[in-house]
Amino acid sequence: MVGTPLSREGLCTMILFDAEACDGPLPVLTDSALLAVLGQLQGATVAVVDRGLRVVYVNASFARWFGVPGHELIGRRLPDLYGAVAAAAFRPHLERAFTGEKVTYQRLVQEPGGRSVWHTISLVPWFSERGELQGLISSALPVHELQSTNEALRDAHQRLRAHMDNSPLAVVEMDADLALVHVSSRGQQWFGWRVEQHAGRSVLDLPGLETPAGPLAEALRRLQAGQELQNRVEATHRHPDGSLFHGVWFNSALLDAQGRTVSIMAQIEDVTELVESTQRLRDLARFDTLTGLINRGALMAQVDQSLSRVRGSPQGGQVALLFLDLDGFKLVNDLHGHRAGDEVLQWVARRLASAVRQTDTVARLGGDEFVVLLDNAVSDAVVQQVLSRILAAFDDPFVLPQGPVRLGVSVGVAVYPQVEGTVDELVGCADQAMYEAKRAGKGMVRYAEVAA
Numbered sequence: 001m002v003g004t005p006l007s008r009e010g011l012c013t014m015i016l017f018d019a020e021a022c023d024g025p026l027p028v029l030t031d032s033a034l035l036a037v038l039g040q041l042q043g044a045t046v047a048v049v050d051r052g053l054r055v056v057y058v059n060a061s062f063a064r065w066f067g068v069p070g071h072e073l074i075g076r077r078l079p080d081l082y083g084a085v086a087a088a089a090f091r092p093h094l095e096r097a098f099t100g101e102k103v104t105y106q107r108l109v110q111e112p113g114g115r116s117v118w119h120t121i122s123l124v125p126w127f128s129e130r131g132e133l134q135g136l137i138s139s140a141l142p143v144h145e146l147q148s149t150n151e152a153l154r155d156a157h158q159r160l161r162a163h164m165d166n167s168p169l170a171v172v173e174m175d176a177d178l179a180l181v182h183v184s185s186r187g188q189q190w191f192g193w194r195v196e197q198h199a200g201r202s203v204l205d206l207p208g209l210e211t212p213a214g215p216l217a218e219a220l221r222r223l224q225a226g227q228e229l230q231n232r233v234e235a236t237h238r239h240p241d242g243s244l245f246h247g248v249w250f251n252s253a254l255l256d257a258q259g260r261t262v263s264i265m266a267q268i269e270d271v272t273e274l275v276e277s278t279q280r281l282r283d284l285a286r287f288d289t290l291t292g293l294i295n296r297g298a299l300m301a302q303v304d305q306s307l308s309r310v311r312g313s314p315q316g317g318q319v320a321l322l323f324l325d326l327d328g329f330k331l332v333n334d335l336h337g338h339r340a341g342d343e344v345l346q347w348v349a350r351r352l353a354s355a356v357r358q359t360d361t362v363a364r365l366g367g368d369e370f371v372v373l374l375d376n377a378v379s380d381a382v383v384q385q386v387l388s389r390i391l392a393a394f395d396d397p398f399v400l401p402q403g404p405v406r407l408g409v410s411v412g413v414a415v416y417p418q419v420e421g422t423v424d425e426l427v428g429c430a431d432q433a434m435y436e437a438k439r440a441g442k443g444m445v446r447y448a449e450v451a452a
């Protein structure tokens with residue numbers, strides 16, 4: 001059939017199926033491509049127009065659409081049939097098709113019953129055997145279901161994206177290789193990631209992750225490997241302005257029918273405030289708020305560790321506890337007020353911290369009581385040296401706005417293993433020795449008694 005001119009009879013035979021369209025004068029169409037195209041258009045609403053947009057062929061469906069016998073449409077111009085508004089809407093498509101391009105577009109069409117239905121409109125250029133453009137074949141097929149489904153999907157997608165962007169969490173979507181696919185606006189803000197800029201790069205290689213090789217990488221790897229469907233992990237990040245933030249990543253994997261991970265979504269919650277307040281609480285539990293030195297509880301834990309280390313070490317070693325109580329401190333409060341007393345305690349803390357070695361520990365037990373713990377390279381000579389520096393730290397007066405204040409200190413010393421016992425016993429021995437120093441006249445140093 002290809003290449004055979006289509007005769008009036010041939011076309012009429014074809015149009016016999018479209019009885020309404022067939023009566024009346026018919027043009028002779030002479031293109032095999034036209035025949036081929038028309039043959040494939042079963043179920044479609046079809047019209048053929050010449051270069052002047054005059055109708056040369058319509059099928060029954062097209063005639064039904066206009067509610068007139070087909071022959072009444074032959075010779076009429078499309079713009080006249082459809083009206084100016086509709087014609088203006090499809091003119092650009094016609095113009096493209098007249099350049100020789102096959103054009104497909106979708107249009108909401110009012111059906112004869114009044115129902116609006118989405119149609120796919122195809123405009124196929126119709127060429128003569130000599131390659132001259134004769135006109136266009138227009139076909140319309142209803143695609144309502146597909147279109148509605150697409151619209152519903154697009155709506156759902158847009159709603160989901162809007163939810164993602166409104167969420168207080170940052171949402172990051174990755175493919176199975178952890179390459180960035182989508183990042184919500186909050187994620188863009190927190191991490192500085194842009195899909196246009198970072199698409200295809202593994203999230204673990206992007207800027208802003210402080211712990212890329214740590215637990216986060218491991219959690220994502222378990223999802224990639226299909227070992228878990230969801231997990232939760234904490235990680236520390238940096239905002240584009242350089243400030244730190246702590247995030248909890250709630251990750252989930254999407255699997256295909258074969259059970260392979262195809263997508264990973266992370267929803268990240270900013271828990272910086274929580275982490276910082278927990279840290280503050282921990283600090284409060286460990287540190288003395290007035291002086292910033294560690295407190296009694298933290299000191300006891302540290303002495304315990306030091307004793308365990310020395311006891312467990314084949315080389316052994318010494319641990320020295322220097323128990324300090326200020327002499328006549330109550331008078332500072334009484335003379336200058338509690339606030340001045342606080343200031344002196346802060347000064348004492350600073351002077352003690354600079355009197356000891358870097359590896360030594362200074363703690364405030366409460367009131368005017370301090371403990372210095374020496375647990376590293378301790379010898380009798382070292383204890384002596386540190387003691388004399390501590391005593392020297394009280395040589396100079398503490399200068400308050402109210403005037404200079406002179407203070408002394410009494411010190412009790414307990415050195416393990418010369419003094420044996422539990423942490424409490426050791427600290428108790430140093431405390432007892434400090435009382436001996438007080439009794440001996442203050443400003444003195446006394447060693448705890450060594451068990452016979």
Ligand SMILES: Nc1nc2c(ncn2[C@@H]2O[C@H](COP(=O)(O)OP(=O)(O)OP(=O)(O)O)[C@@H](O)[C@H]2O)c(=O)[nH]1
Binds near residue numbers: 326327328333338345
């Ligand atoms: N300013 C201030 N005073 C405190 C604080 N804690 C305890 N004190 C006071 O410190 C004093 C400690 O009492 P003592 O050790 O008996 O007083 P002291 O004058 O040093 O007596 P001696 O040790 O015998 O020389 C008390 O007056 C407490 O009220 C504090 O945090 N700030």
